[in-house]
Each structure stands twice: as C-alpha cells, then as structure tokens.
Amino acid sequence: xxxxxxxxxxxxxxxxxxxxxxxxxxxxxxxxxxxxxxxxxxxxxxxxxxxxxxxxxxxxxxxxxxxxxxxxxxxxxxxxxxxxxxxxxxxxxxxxxxxxxxxxxxxxxxxxxxxxxxxxxxxxxxxxxxxxxxxxxxxxxxxxxxxxxxxxxxxxxxxxxxxxxxxxxxxxxxxxxxxxxxxxxxxxx
Numbered sequence: 001x002x003x004x005x006x007x008x009x010x011x012x013x014x015x016x017x018x019x020x021x022x023x024x025x026x027x028x029x030x031x032x033x034x035x036x037x038x039x040x041x042x043x044x045x046x047x048x049x050x051x052x053x054x055x056x057x058x059x060x061x062x063x064x065x066x067x068x069x070x071x072x073x074x075x076x077x078x079x080x081x082x083x084x085x086x087x088x089x090x091x092x093x094x095x096x097x098x099x100x101x102x103x104x105x106x107x108x109x110x111x112x113x114x115x116x117x118x119x120x121x122x123x124x125x126x127x128x129x130x131x132x133x134x135x136x137x138x139x140x141x142x143x144x145x146x147x148x149x150x151x152x153x154x155x156x157x158x159x160x161x162x163x164x165x166x167x168x169x170x171x172x173x174x175x176x177x178x179x180x181x182x183x184x185x186x187x188x189x
Contacts, residue, residue, distance in 0.1 A: 003177040005098040007113070008070055009087055010169045012037040019091040019134050026170045027093075029117050031163055033064030034093050040064060049126075061162065062122040067111075068092045068158035069102040079152035082139060089134045092158065094169070099177065103156050110178045111161065118165035125160045127153030 011021035016038045033040035044061040046053035053059060068087050073095075077085040087095040096102065109121040132149030139145060 003099055003179070005069075005096045005175050005177070007094060007169060007171050007173045007175065008097050009092075009095040009171055010034075011087060011093050011095070013091045013093075014038070019089075019130055021088050021091050021093065023088065023171075026168055028166075028168055029163055030166045033061070033163060037093060038091075039066065039093075063125075063160040064163055065093045065119055065161045066091060066125055066158060067094045067096060067102070067119075067161060069099055070095060070097045071100075072102055072156040072158065076149070076152050076156050080135075080145065080148055082135070082142075082145075085135060086138075089138060090131045090157075091134070096175070103158055105159060105177070106179065106182055108180045110164070111175050112178065113167075113169060113175045114173045115167050115169060116165060117163070117167040117169050119161040120164045122160045122162055124155075125158045126150075127157040131157075 009023050010027040011023050012027060012034050013019065013021035014036055028035040032042050041061050041064070043058050044063065046057040046059050047055055050059060068090060073085045073087065077083065103124055105121050107121055107123050111119040111121070127150045129146045129150060132146035135149055136142065136145035
C-alpha cells in the first residue's frame with residue numbers, strides 16, 4: 001500500500017540551548033541530519049530517552065529528524081483547548097500533511113521524498129514537558145500547559161527518523177511512504 005503526503009514546512013533549530021525551530025525555504029539534508037540543526041550528527045550523547053546507557057555515553061544518532069503532522073497538531077491543540085500549536089514550538093524539522101495517523105507509523109517505515117531524500121522512521125517521539133513549556137510560553141494567560149501537553153500529545157507528537165539518503169528538502173514537495181511488513185513478536189509457549 002502506498003501512502004502519499006506533502007511537506008508543509010522544513011525547519012531547523014539552530015540554537016543548541018533552545019528547543020524551538022525556524023521555518024526555512026530549503027534545507028540541506030546530510031547523513032548527519034538537517035545541516036545546522038541542533039539534533040544533527042552521526043552520534044549523540046545518551047540521556048533520558050536512552051536510560052539503558054550511562055547518561056552522556058556516545059551512541060549512534062537515530063533521532064536526527066523530528067517529524068510532525070498538521071492534522072495531529074490540530075488534534076493536540078483541540079485537546080489542550082488552544083487555538084493552534086505550531087511545529088516551531090516543538091522543535092520539529094518537518095511538518096507534513098496528508099498522512100493518516102503519522103505518529104503510529106512503525107519503525108523502519110521509509111519516507112521517499114520527490115527530491116530523492118529518504119528518511120527512515122526510528123519510532124514515536126514521546127511528548128514531554130520541555131515541549132510543553134515551549135507551548136506554555138506562547139500562552140502566558142494559561143497555566144499548566146507544560147504538564148497538559150504530555151497527556152494531550154500521547155500518540156500524536158510525531159516521529160523521529162534518521163537519514164538514509166541525503167539531498168535537499170523544501171516545502172511543497174510530495175513524499176511516498178513504504179511501510180514494512182509487520183509481525184507482532186511473542187515468545188514461544
């Protein structure tokens with residue numbers, strides 16, 4: 001089955017100290033990720049999302065690219081009773097449209113962009129209070145949005161991926177998904 005979507009925005013988060021990203025007209029994609037982005041790199045330091053390693057251990061970077069969808073951002077903003085949530089606030093690198101249940105795509109799903117770039121899904125990007133704080137900053141008249149976001153964003157926060165084939169990405173281009181055959185693992189009885 002082929003699923004097709006569209007790139008609404010390409011973004012980079014240039015400041016390593018801040019989560020927020022900025023929309024760009026064109027992004028160079030290398031084997032390290034989106035050039036100029038804070039998550040770019042072939043390796044990364046382990047942290048709260050990799051608790052099986054001592055914090056700070058150098059490991060392969062499988063979280064080079066953060067992907068969200070317009071449709072799921074609308075669902076989150078509705079659940080939080082907000083007028084909108086922008087991809088920039090979450091530090092996203094790609095905002096897509098037209099892909100049903102983006103956050104539920106399985107690992108190893110490949111995203112083939114018409115420019116030739118290919119990304120491989122590592123897994124779901126779990127919602128956290130850091131992104132919630134970025135949302136809360138946009139609505140100073142609302143309390144506890146930082147704590148509400150992780151609940152409202154469950155299963156809707158998007159995906160993380162790594163680069164399989166580099167090139168350039170721009171808003172407006174189309175992409176096609178290839179979802180791998182799936183088997184639910186179970187131990188023999």
